[in-house]
Every structure is written in C-alpha cells, then in structure tokens.
Amino acid sequence: MSLNIKQLSIIYRDGSHSIQALEEVSLTLVPGECLALVGESGSGKTTLGNACMGLLPSNALMEGKISLNGRRIDNLDESALNEIRWNRIAMVFQNGAANLNPAYRIVDQVAEPLIQRGLLSRRDANAKACEALEQMGVFDEHHYFYPHQLSGGQIQRVLLAMAMILEPEVIILDEPTSSLDPLSKIFISDVIIRLKSNKMSVILITHDLEIAVSLAESVSILYLGQIMEILPAKDLLSKPLHPYTLALGRSYPTMTTARDLGGIKGDAFYRLVHQHGRLDQEKYKHTHIQVAGSSHKNGHAPPAGCLFQKRCAQAIDRCLTEPLTLENIDGHQVRCLRQGIASLLKLNGVSKKYNELIALHPTDLSLKCGEIFCLVGETGSGKTTLAMIAAGMLKPESGKRTFDGRDMDKWARQEYQSLARRIGVIYQNPAESISPRFSVLEAVAEPLKIHNKDNTTKEVYERVSEILAKVRLSTDHSFLERYPHELNMGAIQRVCMARALILNPSLLVADEPTSSLDPSVQAKVLKLILDLQIELGLSVLFITHNIGLARKIGDRIGVMLAGCLVEVGPASMVLSSPIHPYTRLLIDSVSGKAGSSLKPISNVVGGKGCPFASRCPRPKDICLEKKPEIMEINHCRVRCHFPLY
Amino acid sequence: MTNNSTHFSSRRLGLVITFGLTALAMLYLSYSLPRLLPGDFVTAMYASSQVTLTAEQEAELRAYYTEEPGFCSYLLRLFTLDWGYSYAFLTPVSVLFLEALPWTMLLLGAAHIISMSLGFITGVEASWRHGSRIEKGMVGGMTFLEGIPEISTGIILLLLFALNLQWFPAVGAETAYAEVSLLTRLADIGLHLTLPLATLVLAYLPGNFLLTRNSMIMVIREPFVTTARAKGLPALRIRYSHAARNALLPLVTRFGLRLAFMITGVLVVERIHSYPGLGTLLFNAIQARDLPVIQAVVLISSLMVLTIILILEMLYRIIDPRIDYVR
Numbered sequence: 001m002s003l004n005i006k007q008l009s010i011i012y013r014d015g016s017h018s019i020q021a022l023e024e025v026s027l028t029l030v031p032g033e034c035l036a037l038v039g040e041s042g043s044g045k046t047t048l049g050n051a052c053m054g055l056l057p058s059n060a061l062m063e064g065k066i067s068l069n070g071r072r073i074d075n076l077d078e079s080a081l082n083e084i085r086w087n088r089i090a091m092v093f094q095n096g097a098a099n100l101n102p103a104y105r106i107v108d109q110v111a112e113p114l115i116q117r118g119l120l121s122r123r124d125a126n127a128k129a130c131e132a133l134e135q136m137g138v139f140d141e142h143h144y145f146y147p148h149q150l151s152g153g154q155i156q157r158v159l160l161a162m163a164m165i166l167e168p169e170v171i172i173l174d175e176p177t178s179s180l181d182p183l184s185k186i187f188i189s190d191v192i193i194r195l196k197s198n199k200m201s202v203i204l205i206t207h208d209l210e211i212a213v214s215l216a217e218s219v220s221i222l223y224l225g226q227i228m229e230i231l232p233a234k235d236l237l238s239k240p241l242h243p244y245t246l247a248l249g250r251s252y253p254t255m256t257t258a259r260d261l262g263g264i265k266g267d268a269f270y271r272l273v274h275q276h277g278r279l280d281q282e283k284y285k286h287t288h289i290q291v292a293g294s295s296h297k298n299g300h301a302p303p304a305g306c307l308f309q310k311r312c313a314q315a316i317d318r319c320l321t322e323p324l325t326l327e328n329i330d331g332h333q334v335r336c337l338r339q340g341i342a343s344l345l346k347l348n349g350v351s352k353k354y355n356e357l358i359a360l361h362p363t364d365l366s367l368k369c370g371e372i373f374c375l376v377g378e379t380g381s382g383k384t385t386l387a388m389i390a391a392g393m394l395k396p397e398s399g400k401r402t403f404d405g406r407d408m409d410k411w412a413r414q415e416y417q418s419l420a421r422r423i424g425v426i427y428q429n430p431a432e433s434i435s436p437r438f439s440v441l442e443a444v445a446e447p448l449k450i451h452n453k454d455n456t457t458k459e460v461y462e463r464v465s466e467i468l469a470k471v472r473l474s475t476d477h478s479f480l481e482r483y484p485h486e487l488n489m490g491a492i493q494r495v496c497m498a499r500a501l502i503l504n505p506s507l508l509v510a511d512e513p514t515s516s517l518d519p520s521v522q523a524k525v526l527k528l529i530l531d532l533q534i535e536l537g538l539s540v541l542f543i544t545h546n547i548g549l550a551r552k553i554g555d556r557i558g559v560m561l562a563g564c565l566v567e568v569g570p571a572s573m574v575l576s577s578p579i580h581p582y583t584r585l586l587i588d589s590v591s592g593k594a595g596s597s598l599k600p601i602s603n604v605v606g607g608k609g610c611p612f613a614s615r616c617p618r619p620k621d622i623c624l625e626k627k628p629e630i631m632e633i634n635h636c637r638v639r640c641h642f643p644l645y
Numbered sequence: 646m647t648n649n650s651t652h653f654s655s656r657r658l659g660l661v662i663t664f665g666l667t668a669l670a671m672l673y674l675s676y677s678l679p680r681l682l683p684g685d686f687v688t689a690m691y692a693s694s695q696v697t698l699t700a701e702q703e704a705e706l707r708a709y710y711t712e713e714p715g716f717c718s719y720l721l722r723l724f725t726l727d728w729g730y731s732y733a734f735l736t737p738v739s740v741l742f743l744e745a746l747p748w749t750m751l752l753l754g755a756a757h758i759i760s761m762s763l764g765f766i767t768g769v770e771a772s773w774r775h776g777s778r779i780e781k782g783m784v785g786g787m788t789f790l791e792g793i794p795e796i797s798t799g800i801i802l803l804l805l806f807a808l809n810l811q812w813f814p815a816v817g818a819e820t821a822y823a824e825v826s827l828l829t830r831l832a833d834i835g836l837h838l839t840l841p842l843a844t845l846v847l848a849y850l851p852g853n854f855l856l857t858r859n860s861m862i863m864v865i866r867e868p869f870v871t872t873a874r875a876k877g878l879p880a881l882r883i884r885y886s887h888a889a890r891n892a893l894l895p896l897v898t899r900f901g902l903r904l905a906f907m908i909t910g911v912l913v914v915e916r917i918h919s920y921p922g923l924g925t926l927l928f929n930a931i932q933a934r935d936l937p938v939i940q941a942v943v944l945i946s947s948l949m950v951l952t953i954i955l956i957l958e959m960l961y962r963i964i965d966p967r968i969d970y971v972r
Contacts, residue, residue: 055874055875087877103890
C-alpha cells in the first residue's frame with residue numbers, strides 16, 4: 001500500500017465553536033489504483049487532500065494517522081514535509097487558474113520545483129517543463145504565456161503537468177473536471193488512466209459521479225466528514241447501498257436516466273463541536289457534537305446517531321440515537337443502522353385468482369424506501385390486483401407479504417389500523433372514491449378522524465389546509481366546503497391525493513392517478529409526487545399504462561402481462577434496451593411503430609406456455625409448451641425463453 | 646500574436662502622448678500661474694528696506710521685473726537651460742537649481758529607498774505572522790507613528806539628538822569651508838543627513854508597512870500561495886517570490902503618489918533642518934517673490950514627477966502582466 005489513512009479526525013477551531021471537518025476516516029490507497037472521494041460540498045473532501053499534503057491551516061486539530069509506505073507523515077515538521085510534498089505526494093487543487101501565480105509564465109511555474117530543489121539547472125528544468133506541458137497537450141506557443149492568457153481546460157492541463165513534474169507516488173486531484181467540457185474531461189481521464197498504469201496512486205476528489213465510475217476502483221462517499229459508504233466504483237450508480245449514495249446518484253444527470261433529477265431534501269450543515277479543546281476521543285465522540293443549521297446558537301439536538309438522518313428517506317427513530325460504525329454488507333462498507341437502503345415492501349410469490357380467472361400468477365416484488373416503482377401493462381394484466389395486494393387491501397391467495405420488516409398478514413390481522421396508517425392509496429377512479437355527500441374538508445379529514453380521534457376541530461382544519469396547500473389546492477374556507485360534484489376532475493384527483501397523504505404514509509399506492517387529468521395538471525401532479533418523494537421520503541407504487549409517464553417518474557419499472565411481471569429493472573435500462581419482447585412492443589406502440597394485428601391474451605387456468613407466445617413476433621415451440629422462468633440479465637429480471645439482448 | 650503586439654505598442658504610444666500633453670499643460674501653467682500671485686518682487690524687496698522709491702522709479706523697476714517674454718520664447722529658453730536670473734540671489738536660476746537638486750535627491754531618494762524596503766520587508770513578515778502578538782504590536786505602533794505629522798517628528802528629533810545629546814549637527818548638509826579628504830567629507834554628509842532622513846523615513850515607513858501588510862494579507866489567502874507551499878518550496882521563496890511579488894503593486898502605486906508631494910514633502914523637513922535642498926530654495930524664493938526661481942523649481946520638479954510616473958506605468962506591466970489585458 002502506498003498511502004494509508006487511519007482514523008483521521010480533523011476539527012477546525014473557530015473562536016468559541018469548532019467545526020468537525022472529518023471524523024475517523026480510514027482509507028487505504030494501493031499503487032496503480034484510483035480512489036474517488038465523493039460527497040456534497042462541505043463534506044470534508046478537500047480537507048482530506050490538504051491533510052495528506054500537510055497543508056491544514058493552523059486552526060485545524062488533527063488526530064489519527066497518515067502514513068506513506070509505512071512511514072508516518074502527519075507529524076512531520078516543515079522541512080521533512082517539504083521532502084514529501086510534490087516529491088512523493090502532489091496535488092492538483094480545485095478552482096484552476098487561481099492556483100497559478102499570475103505574475104509568472106506557466107513554464108517557470110512548472111519548472112519551479114525542479115529548480116528550487118536543485119535537481120536541474122534553470123535551462124534543463126525549463127526544457128523538462130516544456131516537455132511535460134507538451135505531454136499534457138499544452139502546445140509550444142503557450143508555454144511562455146501567463147496564466148491569465150490560458151483557458152480553463154489548458155490551466156487544468158498545466159496544473160496536471162506541474163503536479164507530475166517530480167513524478168510523485170501519490171497524486172491528489174481535487175475536482176479536476178468540474179469546470180471542463182466533456183471532451184476536455186475525456187483528456188483528463190486519459191491522463192489519469194496513464195498515471196494509474198505508471199503505478200501512481202490517485203485520489204480523485206470529485207462530485208462527478210460518472211468520472212468516478214469510469215476511473216476509480218473504489219469510491220468513498222463522504223458526508224459531513226464521515227464516510228457513509230465505501231463501494232466498488234462500478235456499483236456507484238447502479239447498486240448503491242447507502243441512502244445518501246442513492247440520493248447523490250439521483251441528483252446527478254446522466255445520459256441514461258430519463259426521470260427528472262431528484263436532489264436531496266434539506267441542506268448539509270456544519271458540524272459544530274462544543275467546548276473546543278483537546279481532541280479527546282471519548283469526550284467529543286458524539287456527546288458534544290452539535291449540529292446546527294444556519295444559526296450557531298440554536299443548533300439542533302446533538303445526533304448521537306446518523307448524521308444523514310434528517311435528510312434520509314428511510315430514517316427511523318432509532319437512527320437518531322444509535323451510534324453507527326461502518327459495516328461490511330455485500331462487499332460495500334456501509335454506515336447505516338438499517339443496513340443500507342431498506343426494503344419497505346416485499347411481496348413473495350403473491351397470487352390471486354377470481355374463480356377461474358387467474359388475475360395474478362405468483363409474483364415477487366420489492367419496493368425500497370424512497371423509491372418510485374412504476375407498474376406498466378395493458379388493461380387486465382393484473383396491475384391493480386397487484387397494487388391492491390401491496391396496499392394490503394386485497395388478500396392474496398398465496399405468498400408472503402412483508403411491510404417494513406413485519407409480516408403484513410399478521411400485522412393486518414392484529415392491528416390493521418396501524419398498518420393502514422402507513423399506506424396511502426389513490427384509487428383508480430377519483431370521482432367514485434369520494435362520497436358525494438362529503439365536502440372537501442370532510443373527505444380529506446376522514447382518515448385523520450379515524451386514526452387520531454383526539455384531534456380538535458382546529459387542528460384538523462389546520463392539517464387539512466396544510467396538506468391541501470401541498471397538493472397545490474386552494475385552502476379557502478369556501479373551497480373546503482365544496483362537494484365533489486362542484487369540482488373538476490383535476491381538483492378531485494388532488495383531493496384524493498391529499499386524503500391519501502394526510503397521515504404521512506411511508507408508501508403511496510397510486511392507481512392511475514393521472515389518467516383523467518389533462519396534460520398540464522398531470523405534469524403538476526407528477527412534479528408533486530416527485531417533490532413528495534424527496535421531501536417526505538415517500539415510496540410510491542405507481543400504476544400507469546402510459547410508459548412515457550413511467551419513464552419520467554419511475555426509478556424502476558415493472559412490466560405486467562397476463563398476471564405476470566415479465567420484466568423488472570431500472571427504468572433507464574428497461575426503456576432504453578428492453579429485454580422482453582413484450583416491453584419492446586409496449587415501447588413501440590407508444591412511439592407508433594407497432595403493427596395493428598394484436599390478439600387478446602387468455603388468463604384462463606390451465607393455459608400453458610408463455611402468455612405472450614400468441615403475439616410474439618418469433619415464438620418457438622418451447623414458448624407454447626412451457627412457462628418461462630425468471631432470468632437475471634444485467635440488473636433486470638425477465639421472464640422469457642429468448643430474451644432480446 | 647502580431648496583432649496583439651501592435652495593439653500593445655499603440656497603447657503605449659497613446660500613453661506617451663497623454664503624458665506629453667500633460668507636460669505641455671504643466672509648462673503653460675508654470676508660465677502663467679506665478680504671474681497670478683498677489684504682490685511682486687518689487688514690493689517684497691523694498692517694502693521693508695530704508696530706501697524709498699519714487700513712483701517713477703517703482704514703475705520702472707516693476708516694468709523690468711514683470712516683463713512678459715511670451716510663451717514661445719519662454720519654452721525656447723527653457724530648453725536651453727536659460728531659466729533667467731534670480732532676482733534675489735542674482736545668479737542664474739539653473740545654477741541655484743542644480744546646486745540644490747543633488748541634496749534633495751539624496752535626501753528624498755534615500756528616504757524612499759529605506760522606507761520602501763523596510764516597510765515592505767516588515768510588512769511581509771508581519772503579515773506572514775498574521776494574528777500573532779508581534780504583528781498586532783507592529784500594526785499598533787505603525788498606526789501610531791502614521792498619526793504623527795513629520796513636522797513634529799522632525800522637531801522632536803532635532804531637540805533630542807541635536808540640542809540635548811548633540812550627536813548630530815542641527816543645520817546644513819555639510820560642514821562649510823572644511824578642506825578635508827573625501828572619506829571624511831562623506832562621513833560628514835552622512836552625519837548631516839541622518840536627522841532629516843530619519844524624519845522622512847519615520848513619516849513614510851508606517852504607510853508603506855501598513856499597505857504592504859494589508860495587501861499581503863489578501864494575497865496569502867490566494868490559492869496559488871497554497872500551491873506554492875504544496876510544491877515544497879523554501880519558505881522565503883513562497884513568501885517573497887510568490888506572495889509578496891503580487892502584493893507589490895499597491896506599494897508601487899503609493900510610491901508614485903508620494904512623488905507628487907516630492908517638493909512640498911521635503912519642504913517642511915528641509916526647513917526644520919535647514920537642509921539646502923529644493924524645498925529650502927523654493928521656500929526662500931516664494932518669500933522673496935523670486936519669480937524665475939519659483940517657476941523653475943515648480944516646473945522642473947513637476948516634470949520629474951511626471952516622468953517617474955510614466956516609468957512606473959511601464960513598470961506596472963512588468964509587475965503584473967494582467968494589466969495589459971484590462972481595458
């Protein structure tokens with residue numbers, strides 16, 4: 001190993017309060033490998049880089065060890081540090097041009113370390129610097145320019161050339177690509193690949209997730225100075241385990257994700273440490289840490305538990321209090337009480353039969369916290385049946401249901417109310433799902449009255465106004481007094497949504513919630529659902545026949561056909577490269593490419609073979625004989641004998 | 646590239662033309678302004694004397710002394726070093742001027758060099774120790790010094806070192822009528838120079854110090870200083886080549902501004918210490934309404950200031966290459 005960081009904690013003292021920049025960060029860097037540090041601004045990424053260079057300001061208190069090839073480098077004096085700086089560890093700082101002295105020509109600045117260390121004469125050093133610049137793609141005529149005469153991309157190359165002039169073992173790149181165009185980015189990543197092949201270790205500080213995926217071997221996710229997750233880079237976008245990693249991925253625009261960017265609710269805050277002074281592990285560990293938002297004095301209660309808890313979609317009460325450590329889960333190291341992203345709902349082999357009609361073949365479905373799952377499929381494919389089973393409104397013939405870690409059937413039998421409170425349902429036909437004799441106020445307040453009996457009228461009124469405002473409805477007294485027949489369809493739909501959300505459920509089952517809306521209202525409602533997902537951490541089971549809609553809103557998509565889930569996978573994958581021919585057909589039909597000779601599908605008991613066989617463009621014998629089993633291809637689960645891939 | 650360089654040189658040409666026009670305006674002012682002074686040589690000369698002039702004589706004298714040469718012939722004479730005769734000293738003005746100039750140059754030059762370099766170095770070092778007790782003490786002390794006018798420092802120094810302790814001579818630039826070897830003469834000049842020089846240095850130093858420190862404090866926060874540290878460069882190189890180099894500009898500007906007060910600045914100090922420089926010459930000339938001397942001193946010193954400012958303007962571009970890009 002080349003660079004080893006062990007239990008590194010850094011506190012910045014600032015007058016009477018101190019800010020915790022890093023807490024017990026341990027990382028190991030192997031020669032020829034790239035480690036990416038990812039996190040929002042203020043998460044301590046740059047502090048970590050500066051600590052490795054011995055460049056922390058004088059108000060920083062440091063604890064822990066940093067060693068380079070087994071030798072400690074965190075406690076060296078200035079002259080010993082100068083031996084290491086640039087020679088062994090070099091850094092490309094962020095903000096480009098500001099890192100170059102405006103008064104000197106770039107070649108002089110690149111050559112400077114060589115000359116000042118007495119390694120080469122001025123002339124040889126300049127020649128070597130020119131060569132280094134040339135290698136980085138800075139051409140002859142620019143070598144004698146001043147920094148202000150170069151563009152941002154060229155500056156980045158100059159900085160890289162400067163960092164590599166002494167051929168260090170470790171190179172720290174702080175946001176090397178953040179201000180670059182895609183083509184310059186490719187150049188920089190080529191350079192990093194070259195560095196790696198030269199057995200240099202690279203620490204890549206970035207918020208560009210795709211760069212991290214393509215260049216790094218492993219990724220450390222930092223949040224407020226704590227490592228939240230260490231994961232193999234290839235899993236960063238496709239298989240994150242920590243909710244924060246997931247949320248970062250959701251906020252990052254890629255060419256593959258079609259849904260709107262989510263963002264993360266709330267803001268990162270400073271971590272204040274009260275009672276500055278010694279870095280006494282026992283003393284400052286959690287008990288004196290104060291988390292503050294904008295004002296220093298009115299900090300929130302000290303979170304003994306998870307730092308991300310306030311912004312997390314799946315936080316439970318215990319997250320606030322129980323201390324956490326990094327745990328090994330599935331090859332990732334995750335700091336999460338709930339062992340990573342939790343499943344909210346799990347259906348195992350649930351099925352439903354109405355007399356002779358099989359509405360649902362045994363089906364597995366799982367829904368994670370804060371996830372939007374879209375069920376698409378044509379009429380009669382069993383979407384609503386599956387949704388009602390998921391909502392606990394319909395009892396499945398067979399199979400097992402788990403909600404938030406508890407057996408749903410048992411829960412429903414014992415105390416149905418507490419289960420029902422967790423699940424909000426929007427029914428398919430909004431106008432019919434509200435009693436015509438209830439005013440808006442009564443309709444929306446009804447769940448509140450059932451579940452919280454001791455609310456005063458005023459509290460109920462306030463809560464109803466609040467939730468109506470959230471779904472962008474009027475909170476006028478006159479509006480609250482109206483009856484369903486006085487409202488238009490869009491308003492009724494949103495009243496239904498308000499009713500479903502008034503108890504702050506964790507799961508929203510929405511059966512075609514926008515099918516009767518005009519496009520502008522539909523867009524608003526969808527935006528609302530996305531906002532609520534971010535704000536409340538809501539999980540949504542969204543049923544629609546509109547695959548374009550699913551594309552805009554879903555994290556994952558499940559395609560249903562004749563009571564079977566034939567394809568399940570991340571929305572982007574299912575839609576861009578469908579594996580099941582039926583999915584292909586659905587997509588084609590939306591884009592107007594499908595033929596018109598479609599036969600109906602039979603759901604009758606005893607039907608053998610693949611339900612899609614009759615319509616499949618290329619059925620084989622086996623398709624008529626045998627029902628296909630579930631196959632796992634490329635993050636997707638698919639039920640087809642001859643998948644398209 | 647070629648395009649750029651012609652662009653620069655044309656800009657430089659514009660600069661020179663601007664300065665030339667300014668110089669011309671100054672020439673005209675120097676020609677016309679002294680004539681607007683109230684009173685004249687004749688009044689100043691004979692007002693206090695026992696001689697009583699008849700009205701006729703007075704008119705004749707006045708006509709002689711207020712002769713109008715015309716601007717063109719004034720210019721012509723200026724360039725041939727024919728600056729007229731001093732009314733009061735009865736010597737050519739150029740002689741008087743050239744006698745006084747070296748003393749002022751010596752005093753002013755030494756004062757500026759010492760106060761600039763001392764102020765710069767102390768400023769850089771203080772800012773490097775930003776927040777320490779030493780720095781705070783220095784800032785306090787310098788601010789205090791800045792508040793004392795040079796007339797007070799001059800008199801205090803004179804009282805203390807010339808009158809009480811008698812370490813230094815109180816008047817003149819050298820001991821008169823002493824036939825001595827060069828070395829002794831130099832030592833003598835140095836001895837005479839010490840007090841006025843110290844007064845001027847004490848007057849200029851605090852400003853230079855405070856300015857350097859303030860601009861350094863801004864510069865040492867710049868990322869490129871951190872980069873220099875990261876590169877493992879020697880401490881002095883970081884401090885001076887990287888940080889201080891970029892903090893130099895305000896100091897140079899201040900130097901240029903200070904020059905504008907060149908003559909008036911030394912006037913007070915030269916008067917206190919009776920130093921035979923341009924300031925003293927100007928003071929005496931004004932008292933005597935000695936028009937040719939006033940004209941020459943004011944004009945030549947202002948032209949010198951203008952030239953130095955022009956040089957500084959060119960120097961800026963070397964100190965900070967970005968200036969060429971500012972439009």
